[in-house]
Amino acid sequence: MSYVLGNLAARYLDAGALDKAEELYHRALTIREAALGPDDPRVSNILASLGYVKYQRRDFAGAKELFIRSQTIRQAAFGPEHPDVGDSFRDMGRTYLKMGDTDQARSSIDQALHIQKRAVNTLVDGMSEREALALLRHGRLSLDEFLIAFDGLDDTARAYDELLNWKGTVRRSLSHRRHVLATSNDPAIKANLTELGRTKRKIAQLTMAPYDAQQMASRQQQIASLTATKESLERELGRQQGPVNHDEPDKTNGEALRAFLATQRGTVVVDLLRYQRDDEQHYLAFVLSGRGSVRRVELGLANELDTLVEQYRGLLGSADAFVSRIDEAGDRVREALWDPLKLKKAKRVIVTPDGGLTGLSLAGLPHSNGGYLLEHHQFSYLDSTTDLLNKRVATPAQRVLLVGGIDFDKGPQRDGFTGLVASRGAPCVDDHFDPLVGAEKEISDIAALFAEQGQPVEQLGGREATEGAVRGAASGAGIIHLATHGFFAANRCRSALGGDVGFNPMVLSGVVLAGANTRGDRQEDGIWTAEEVSSLDLTGTQLVVLSACETGLGEVQSGEGVLGLRRSFALAGTKNLIMSLWRVEDEATRHLMTDLYQELLRNGKSPVEALHRAQLQALERNRTESGHGEPASWAAFIAAGP
Template sequence: MRKIILYLLLFLFLNPFAVCAIEPERALAIVNESIAYYDAKQYDKVISLLSPLMAEYEADESSSFEDYVSICHLLGGAYYETGNVTDAENIYNKGLTVLFNRSEDVTGLPVLRTILCDLGLVYNTLRNNDKAEEYLAYAKYLYEQNLDMDIAYARCLNNLALVAIAKGNRLWAKCYMDVSVDVLSKLSQVPETQLAMAYSNIGVIYEDMGYLDEAESNMNKSIALYKRHNLTHELPLALNNLGALYWKKGDMVKAQECFTKAYRNSDTNYSNHALMGLNLVGAQYLNHDRQYINSVKALSKEVSNDILGKFAFMPNELREQYWNMSNVYLQCCNAYLFDTHDSKNFGTIYNNALFSKGLLLRTSNWIRSKINTSDEKSREQLNELISLQSQLANGNISADSIAFIQYRIANLDRELTRSNADYSAFKEEFTFDWRKVRGSLGKGEAAIEFVEIPEIAGDSVSRIQYAAIVITQDSKNPNIIPLCEERQLRSIFTKDITTLSAKGQKSKLSEYIRKLYSNGNPRIYNGEKLYSLIWEPIESAMENISTIYYSPIGLLHSIAFQAVSHDSVPLCDKYNLNLLSSTSEIVSLKKNKSFQIDMAAIYGGIRYDASDEDLIAEARSYTHSHGSVWNTDDTEATRAGWGYLSGTEKESRNVYTKLHDEGISAVLLSNTQANEESFKAFDNNSPTLIHLATHGFFLSDPKVIAKNVFMQRRETIPEQNHLLNRSGLLFAGANRAWTANGVIDGIEDGILTADEISRLNLYNTELVVLSACETGLGEIVSTEGVFGLQRAFKLAGVKSLIMSLWKVPDEATSKLMQLFYDNWINGMEVHHAFAESQKQIREEYPSPYYWAGFVILD
């Protein structure tokens, strides 16, 4: 199929009307030689020939754009065939960008529709089905508009059918294949490879619709044709499809035979190699073949290496899509190894957990740190990227410009990632071994990595079980302790904490927290239930342990572990608890446990209602690129509801005075000085410590979001930004933007969302104290943790956070913070100072509602 398309290149290079300063005879000779190598499947030689030629065309602005795009098509295909899918995506997009930037109409060019079709296949391979469908649908439209409905058109329909299958749209898949077969049947000469692909896809569709015998017949026809023509690249997927069919029919022996052949006939660069490996493991497991243990260990390593190889060069959007699918493989690997009940296999599970926890967040931070220390061009591109993202997030663009800006953002992201990629350094940074964590532990210390273990029933996941992987300095192997099922833990959270403390609900929230963590009648109190589900199974492994480093997952992110109690004794009275994003952080945490405060910014006593004149006057003293807050130095409600918080004024002045008396450079921002502009001025110039005593919010109820005026002004925000716009902090004048009063043109709206924070550079900041409500809450997303303020500040580069898990009471919070700074300034290490302040505040406020809402996260 591709050979027919490639010969179109000859026409382009022989076109006498193409104006090109590059010697056309030499270029044509190189392309001819490349096509010959392509036909011989010597793709490395194609790449070595065309890469220099492509560079020549890029350097010569007078060269033919059609010739350049055709080289992109051929070179992209070579990269794709060698398994370098991200390189193929980059090359194809270069060609597409050149075409879309032309002033004349290019929709009639054959190379446009072929590149669109190939890009659709690339995105399908990268598991970005929405994008694959978008490009393939446009290609289909162009084929039909230009009445070019032959083999290439049938190929496009084939690929659309694959995407439809992946998205569960079986009827659309069948429609695409019916038309494809109809097109092929009317052509005088059809390559048997195209027929083989059609048979294979039709077989998958029939299987999905339940016609298993018809599916088997078509799949066997496809395999026979692939074998007859020695099409080794296409054969493994066809064998894998047949194996899946036998699995569905209950013939696991034949299924394993097919999966084994598929896996062995493909290499690690093959786009579906991991899927074939997982299918093989599943068949071996169900056939009681103990070889599955070695297979699953090898697959875990293969999946991790595949992700590392792609993430170092892949733009953010594609990383998210790719990880959402790849993570499933690692979770299934963990489930199979967990079922061995052999601690010798648990090291792989721990390594998978260390690799998975916050992978997207850590990757983004690593790449951004590289860009920040790169050349001026990269920094300028990063600034443009952030500016465009801000425009998109704020809704300050017309509806017809959104698509163009999204396209520009994707191109900038792609170019920045690739130009700053360093694979060897990236792999070293993201390769984990649980023994390194063990080596960082001292006597009386333990690390607990909480994980989700899916229970595999046949070819599906029936339930999720929480487990704790425990290691100490004496562990020969990690110890995995089963805990509870997700549904059991969810049943304890009988109400949504985020809605209980709405206006007039303070007493209900206080009572709910008290009953959740306190012991007593099990019909009323859930304390013992919570303890029995998530901690009692671990207790026996904590003998002689005084310090625990732990990293939660899933619903465990919502639990204040320090308040979990047994016989009315909370865990914080038995252990020194340290909350981490991942236990891999223990090594760096111990190296940087204490830090010197060079500069501090303290916010409190903020006026959320202020006159337009005051807001405008204060905002005018800042510009986002050059503004500074350092020259502004001057000498029982909950923190929700947007009313003035008198406790925050006292708290912030107390903190400022303590730091100032210690000779620490600090600035106090209150009233209308505490505006959003002042915070954004920290971009690239952030202090060591930021203390924010204000209102915070997290919106989770779709009905509340739909009615919220502020959120509705962001209805044009792309889907991936929505989660980080549901959390935020309030600054001066915020009530205008939160209500129907609207915003003042030319200044910030006073509501700093997590999305806005995530685009700032706060890499100089060691600690942010979020003395506000719900700052630790957000949408829980699998291994990535909580999408809210904590993720935003981590993306911005902040090392540690103190944050809240529910709407905290103003007066008790103010006292807690004063005690924390007293302990810290008087010489206690940060974590110890914070733990002691919670114990001290308990003496006056025994209920966990008052003291346990805050946690410190490293």
């Protein structure tokens, strides 16, 4: 009965009915203390909930007393390093902060973050990805409170160090696990890796299968069962990798980054974070260069900035939007996000975005003096700034894989569907995929450029560009170029995920290969998802170019980046990735890609530099042909990598 009352109280609390919530929590507390005794840890949970009711009433003295009682019980039951004890320290810390006791608040919150970090470092390597991300989400509450309590000028470097140690934790753990296991000769490990890849492919095939009402219940059960198998394999592989040393502070602190940036003249890092402050989400930025100390810049309410970015992106993706309207919306984004950073002198800007800002290309924002930021700065993007300190070196593969001119097995167009022949985006994976005429010419032009350099090229197109063929050819390729449709299946076109049946967000984005229009209940369905890509071994791959629309999108988890293709290729071992954030006209994409490879091959530029120069050429081409910069046609593509 106490659990029923507690759950009901939580509902009233969420609805803001504090009197009813407090009444029910007190009834639950009385029952639980009578049944379990006053010092049982299950009693501490009710005490903490009552403390939160007091906190909401702004009765901070009453809240503090309840939080202390809860913490005392938890520490006696679990020991001083348990995550629940960390939760109590966090609750106490934010209460002290409201009471004006800054010293006590900072001490409690510092202890809370220490406990949560220790829990993450101890547990994450043996968890499934879902479990690890859930643990990180919970611990993030302590980081947010830390950023609030430690927000003075003297605290900035310490606050940034804590952010660096937190951001990208799960992806680093998975990357390390993958590297260790991929080099193992243990037959049991190899068998588990093979089975994990096979299970991911089955999940992807079921999730993206065409809608069938009669099979939906059965399909959901299969997805749930396969997801459980996948997570079991991930936990077992975590155990098989052996102990992991997390004591590598030189790789994850601001001093190491500043030392690195001191060798990169004109380079600045902008680390963005969406965090909770005073019951609302805010954005902040840490700006770091090799010449001075780190700066902290508060950017205001997250919902307001996200709305500006969403409006801007909506216009960029609209074929009917005037350039003037796009630039006006871009001006509003620049004024809210870019101008406060004060980076006029920066030449190269490395951005680690978060939240809704992961879908933004800064290069396309209008400059305050006319033109675009592209003409003043070179941009690249990372999921975690610590990627700049990754010392792992892989032998570069030499072979080039070019995929394009794919036969999607075109059938009758569906009623009400407008074809995608003019762009490389697919609004939903249940739609019909039209041929990309420009893609075949794009592949031909790029192949000719590699032939000039005498580099071996493997081309896959037509009906031969199946999932199996591309998957097999990708391993061992130094450069991979995919010219096809991309997709990000948002809520409106999830075909088989009913509610929380399975945790597989990386199934919802990917690229389209041969046979996609005739897919059914078969393994080679032509829908190559990020989940499947993550099982590849691309250790020697220096560059992947996704010449397809919306390949940079996916579900976002704050602190971990985009759970989509950009994450999956990084987990597979790719060093650099070029991808897109919205749909781009087919012919414009072909010209941009040809210019990109000319810069790479003829002029010896890095992927980041090559994309920047190719975009500048596209900008000038647009100005010559139409009199406008038309950022929608070139700013969609971004470069991810150190």
